[in-house]
Amino acid sequence: VSPVRYSGGAAAAPSGAPAQWGPNFGKAGGAQEITMAAHVQRLEYAMTSPVGATKDTWVGHPPACAAETNHNATGLQVDSLAALPKDAWVGFDLSGFPAGGTVTSAELTLRVSTAPVVATTCSLSRLGDANEAWVETTLQCSGSPAIGAVLQSAQGPIPAVGSDLVVTLNASWLARLSARLGVGNVSFIVASETALGAATFTDRETGGLATGPRLRLTLTVPT
Amino acid sequence: MASGIFNRGLQQVASKAAGIGAVPAIQTMSVDDRSTAFVFTTDTTLGNPTNVFKAAFDATPVLTGQTVRYVMTVPAASFNAAPIRRIVVHNDTAANVSPTSATVIAGTDGQSFQKSASFGVTISVDILYTSV
Numbered sequence: 001v002s003p004v005r006y007s008g009g010a011a012a013a014p015s016g017a018p019a020q021w022g023p024n025f026g027k028a029g030g031a032q033e034i035t036m037a038a039h040v041q042r043l044e045y046a047m048t049s050p051v052g053a054t055k056d057t058w059v060g061h062p063p064a065c066a067a068e069t070n071h072n073a074t075g076l077q078v079d080s081l082a083a084l085p086k087d088a089w090v091g092f093d094l095s096g097f098p099a100g101g102t103v104t105s106a107e108l109t110l111r112v113s114t115a116p117v118v119a120t121t122c123s124l125s126r127l128g129d130a131n132e133a134w135v136e137t138t139l140q141c142s143g144s145p146a147i148g149a150v151l152q153s154a155q156g157p158i159p160a161v162g163s164d165l166v167v168t169l170n171a172s173w174l175a176r177l178s179a180r181l182g183v184g185n186v187s188f189i190v191a192s193e194t195a196l197g198a199a200t201f202t203d204r205e206t207g208g209l210a211t212g213p214r215l216r217l218t219l220t221v222p223t
Numbered sequence: 224m225a226s227g228i229f230n231r232g233l234q235q236v237a238s239k240a241a242g243i244g245a246v247p248a249i250q251t252m253s254v255d256d257r258s259t260a261f262v263f264t265t266d267t268t269l270g271n272p273t274n275v276f277k278a279a280f281d282a283t284p285v286l287t288g289q290t291v292r293y294v295m296t297v298p299a300a301s302f303n304a305a306p307i308r309r310i311v312v313h314n315d316t317a318a319n320v321s322p323t324s325a326t327v328i329a330g331t332d333g334q335s336f337q338k339s340a341s342f343g344v345t346i347s348v349d350i351l352y353t354s355v
Contacts, residue, residue, distance in 0.1 A: 037228070038233075038351060040227075040351075041290060041351035042348075042349035044347040046344065046346075047343070047344055048344060049341070050341075051341050096306070096338070097336060098334060098336045182335065216342075
């Protein structure tokens with residue numbers, strides 16, 4: 001707040017008084033006092049287009065590590081098959097965003113490249129901060145970081161091939177995203193929730209910004 | 224970080240309200256990469272930052288109570304080489320706003336937002352006019 005105050009009783013108009021307010025304002029005999037202030041009360045950034053994922057892959061879900069290898073180049077598969085569950089791992093870099101900000105809305109978009117035979121929905125789990133540094137070209141089932149809490153479930157159903165699964169992220173995710181602003185990576189672990197509900201999403205290497213995983217944020221920041 | 228209205232801004236607002244002189248309306252927003260904090264009582268320009276993006280508002284500002292909302296969009300292709308550190312509104316056309324033009328009205332400093340060419344961003348600034 002930057003107030004300007006002009007009080008009566010002074011011998012002359014105070015230093016800094018706007019000339020347009022006249023030479024007698026605030027002088028002896030006057031009783032005028034004007035106090036005026038303004039400040040930026042709220043500052044909001046709303047992305048007009050999404051940011052793309054900075055890393056993504058799919059991983060067998062421990063301890064069912066039958067397909068023990070890195071799958072970075074084979075789309076983002078999800079599968080709830082008990083013998084070989086698969087999760088899609090998608091990471092976004094938020095280090096350039098303002099630390100201390102608050103994400104007020106967010107949307108995650110995934111393009112379907114193989115639709116499930118059995119209709120299924122998805123859950124979105126988080127990672128702990130210490131596990132956010134995973135590498136898409138080396139990540140594999142055994143030794144993969146522990147998956148954290150499910151922050152959002154029952155998203156979908158996964159739509160037809162060529163369509164987008166668009167998830168409006170809930171309050172838990174908004175809090176998670178806010179905590180990562182200006183810090184670094186934030187990961188979404190996408191899992192199928194229905195038995196035999198296997199599907200594939202387009203990865204960032206194939207789809208880029210057009211059809212790869214995308215994240216769109218609106219946030220407010222301290223002023 | 225700090226936000227406020229410059230003394231120049233107060234004078235322009237007062238003059239506009241009083242109908243004194245040909246005072247242009249607030250009509251442009253800028254973002255720049257200068258990390259120097261504003262001195263609201265004496266600054267009249269941006270202080271010649273290295274990188275400045277400026278544009279007219281996306282729409283006519285909206286008054287709600289004592290707050291005016293100003294909105295400007297930085298396109299995806301713009302201002303990706305440096306972080307947004309300061310945001311300012313000006314009472315002149317975008318064409319006339321420059322790193323050294325005496326056009327500043329109000330703003331905020333101490334920001335840190337590194338956008339990329341993959342996305343544009345719409346910036347909404349609410350300025351509250353109040354008595355203290």
